[in-house]
Amino acid sequence: MCIANPMQVIEPEGVWAWCDDDGRRERVDMRLVGAQPPGSWVLVFLGAARDVVDETTALRTRDALAALRAVAHGEPVDHLFADLIGREPELPDYLKTHRSFSE
Numbered sequence: 001m002c003i004a005n006p007m008q009v010i011e012p013e014g015v016w017a018w019c020d021d022d023g024r025r026e027r028v029d030m031r032l033v034g035a036q037p038p039g040s041w042v043l044v045f046l047g048a049a050r051d052v053v054d055e056t057t058a059l060r061t062r063d064a065l066a067a068l069r070a071v072a073h074g075e076p077v078d079h080l081f082a083d084l085i086g087r088e089p090e091l092p093d094y095l096k097t098h099r100s101f102s103e
Contacts, residue, residue, distance in 0.1 A: 004043035
């Protein structure tokens with residue numbers, strides 16, 4: 001399984017771009033997703049952008065990765081999942097239509 005890291009494009013540079021990962025800059029290969037303007041969010045794995053995502057998805061992914069690190073150190077993680085606290089889990093709409101999941 002691979003885990004891509006969300007990074008924000010800071011400075012496009014041809015088929016490359018300088019991207020920011022919470023204060024750490026990295027030169028990222030953009031050939032799989034094409035040139036992206038500054039401020040765009042991409043998911044990066046092994047030095048290459050694999051997908052373009054919106055800011056909400058990028059920040060939630062960043063929080064999920066922070067939660068993995070926190071759990072590994074025995075630290076609390078509820079604050080990283082504020083959007084899930086106080087509500088029951090729901091199936092995505094595309095799964096609600098399948099009988100085997102709704103029974």
